Amino acid sequence: MNHTLVQSDDIWILWAFLAGWAAISIYLEQNFKWASKVSGAIIALVGAMLLANLQIIPLESPAYDTVWNYVVPLAIPLLLFKANIKKIWNESGRLLLIFFLSAAGTVTGSIIGFFLLRKLVPGLDKVGAMMTGSYIGGGVNFAALSTKFEAPGELVSSAVVADNLMMALYFFVLMTIPAIRFFSKNFRTPYSVKQRNNEKDTNETEAASYWGRKEMSLQDIGLAVGTAFAIVAASFFIAGWLDNLIPSGDEVNFFFNFLNGLLGDNYLMLTTLTMITVTVFPKYFESIQGAQEIGTYLIYIFFVVIGIPASIMLIFQNAPLLLVFVFIVVLSNMLMSFLLGKVFNFSLEEVIVASNANIGGPTTAAAMAIAKGWTKLVIPILLVGTLGYIVGNYIGTGIGVWFSSF
Known part of the structure; x- marks a missing residue:
């Protein structure tokens, strides 16, 4: 069935592509x-x-x-090592508000x-859950919820393409806003002003500046990876x-089914336990260098993988x-983000990164902030966005359970 240059059982070649293309993306x-x-x-x-889509690599593989x-x-716990709830509130309380307003969208x-x-769309209850979680915390939540609700592979592939x-x-739209x-006239733009005032004549990109070399020891790598495992x-x-x-199933009531879905879910437990551990032992996790870098690289590999099953013909043939x-979900997020952002006097940059963190997760939001030179927003949006992993999973689960009742 696979008429591709690389076959699905060419595991090492595919892993070379996954890891290599993630590295090339970072380099570029x-x-x-x-x-x-x-x-x-x-x-x-x-x-x-x-x-x-050029049929060079297969759409499915054990890799x-x-x-x-x-x-x-x-990757999830590595990215959550800085997700101390107390610290998020103290340092990013304002950004947290616009993030949740955007999530409401x-x-x-x-x-x-x-x-x-x-x-009109079979399985839309499962897609609704996946996309709600994904558009509050990013692709990691998409993976978690598609597994939780046991969505069929073809439905997941079609949803991935649409997503x-x-x-x-939408990212290109946010980049141009x-x-x-119209937007610069109706919103405050303090971070863009600071960027223009501090621009240097240099060939170094903002991404290179932010992700510059940091002191990291073998002990840091060992503790980061070992703790994550x-x-x-x-x-x-x-x-x-x-x-x-x-207990769960058709023979038990809604409360037990909901409780089972809440406490018996691998990804909800993973995000919750990580959050609790990080908040209880903040000094230990803050002392570990490199967890964010390792976790981000793993997420780049994930970004490569979610692009692979995106057969454009599949979406137009099976689920246009x-x-x-x-489109409705993203448009609603955008409209509510900018309307409420204006009502509550948020800056244009805050609204953009908050909406980005909802749709793409903290990694893409931080990347956009770095690319735009809004460096003071990078750490806050990473902190707030990582909270989206937790919140998005819970809200997506609730939406999925509710939608499935219809």
Whole structure:
């Protein structure tokens, strides 16, 4: 069935591509201004999409399954090592508010889209859950919720294509908004002013400047990776134990089903346990250098993988209305972000990174802030965006359970 240059069982070749293209995307982002403006995440995603559609690499492979099953769970705690809830509130309270206002736009769009299209799109309850979680915390939540709700592979592939096309388009829109006079006239732009005042005559991109060399020891790498493995193992064990302990199914009531879905889910337990551990032992996690870099690289591999099953013909043949659904969700997020951002007097830059963090996650939001030179927003949006991993999973789960009742 696979008429591709590289076959699905060419595991080492595919892994060389996954790891190599992720590395090339990072290199391009940090060494070329055009790539920095586009962001490495989009380069990783679009590059894989092109190779898959040109039938150079297969749409399915055990190598990709390894990324979903092992790389993504390992990346989550590494990216959450700085997600101390107390610190997020103290340092990023203002940005947290616009993030949640933007998330409300995602939920509103998902509900509107579901009730408009549910009779026309089979499995839209599962897609609604996946896209709600994805458009509050990014692609990591998409992976978690597609596994949780056991969405069929073809539905996931179609949803990935719709998601990726819309996400890439929206990122380009967000990139161009600061240059549009209407927005610069109606919103404060303090970070853009600071950038213009501090511009240097240098060939170094903002991404290269932010992700510059940092002091990191073998001990840091060992503690970061070892701790991440331990948290994943403990989380999945506890979730499995609670899944068996708490009754679920058609014969039990809604409360127990909801409780089972909440406490017996691997990814919800992983994000929750990481958050609790980081908040209880802040000094230990803050002392570990390099966790953000390792986790970000793993997420770049994930960005490559989610671009691979994006067969453009598949979406137009099987589920063109999924494009309409994700368009409604993204449009709702954008409108509510900018309208409420204006009402509550948020700056244009704050609204843009908050909406980006919802749709693409903290990695793409930080990449955009870095590319635009809004360096003072990078750490706050990373902190707030990582909270989206947790919040998005919970909200996506709730939406999925509700939608499935219709």
